[in-house]
Amino acid sequence: MGTQTLRMDIYTPVGDTETDRPVFVLAFGGGFTEGSRRDPLVVSVAQSLARRGYVTASIDYRFFETTPVTEDDADIAIIEAMYDMRAAVRFLRQDAEGADVYGTRDDAVFVGGISSGGIMASFAGALDMGDGLSTNVRNFLTAHNGTAGDSSTNTGISSDVQGVFSISGGLTDFLWIDADTAPIYAAHEEYDPTVPCRYAMGDAGFSLAGGCDMVQIAQSYGVDAELYLVPGANTHVGYNNAQVEEFIDGAAAFFAAQIP
Numbered sequence: 001m002g003t004q005t006l007r008m009d010i011y012t013p014v015g016d017t018e019t020d021r022p023v024f025v026l027a028f029g030g031g032f033t034e035g036s037r038r039d040p041l042v043v044s045v046a047q048s049l050a051r052r053g054y055v056t057a058s059i060d061y062r063f064f065e066t067t068p069v070t071e072d073d074a075d076i077a078i079i080e081a082m083y084d085m086r087a088a089v090r091f092l093r094q095d096a097e098g099a100d101v102y103g104t105r106d107d108a109v110f111v112g113g114i115s116s117g118g119i120m121a122s123f124a125g126a127l128d129m130g131d132g133l134s135t136n137v138r139n140f141l142t143a144h145n146g147t148a149g150d151s152s153t154n155t156g157i158s159s160d161v162q163g164v165f166s167i168s169g170g171l172t173d174f175l176w177i178d179a180d181t182a183p184i185y186a187a188h189e190e191y192d193p194t195v196p197c198r199y200a201m202g203d204a205g206f207s208l209a210g211g212c213d214m215v216q217i218a219q220s221y222g223v224d225a226e227l228y229l230v231p232g233a234n235t236h237v238g239y240n241n242a243q244v245e246e247f248i249d250g251a252a253a254f255f256a257a258q259i260p
Contacts, residue, residue: 006060011050022108029115072136083149086159118169125164125182170210183224186211187247189233
């Protein structure tokens with residue numbers, strides 16, 4: 001396996017001179033097989049959050065090298081992408097703790113994404129070594145610096161996140177959600193066939209638990225969580241412009257309450 005250069009686009013409020021902004025790291029969708037950090041929807045979300053006072057980064061990440069055959073294959077491939085998201089978190093947190101080029105703070109770093117981007121963000125917020133993991137997944141994590149990963153060299157910097165913004169994302173195992181899970185704001189269409197809102201087999205060939213399950217279980221553990229549901233909708237990332245604005249407004253208020 002070779003080295004892959006991954007990039008990010010960083011958005012800041014126009015005319016911003018603030019040196020203590022909260023941060024959002026966002027990932028585009030595309031089934032882990034395609035897509036771009038300049039996808040119109042992820043750019044729109046990044047710009048909307050920047051207008052609300054966040055420094056936002058739209059990131060590249062690794063795609064699946066082969067089609068996953070087993071659930072372990074899927075989990076490991078998603079974890080590799082999650083590692084890239086955590087590397088972006090470390091990059092921005094290291095800057096906040098040092099040169100502060102981007103005017104950010106290190107104690108309010110959130111992750112989010114659309115579809116596959118929302119899945120990796122949900123992994124980042126929920127997965128830890130104490131969860132009930134298969135031997136293969138646990139061995140992979142152990143070999144790659146645990147849930148923090150080794151996608152960058154600055155692994156001494158924390159990649160912990162203070163919240164997850166899942167837009168049509170989910171988890172392969174909802175039992176990973178517990179009292180240690182990061183706060184979750186999820187937007188989901190009720191009958192999404194690709195990433196089901198409630199635990200079921202998705203179009204990708206493996207089971208997923210989307211926003212409906214994640215929020216309900218997180219709340220049962222006392223974790224702050226909120227769901228923006230589009231009732232009756234049977235599309236995947238089929239939100240209209242008004243719905244996008246509504247859930248971004250909801251998410252902005254939700255995450256503002258998580259900032260220390």
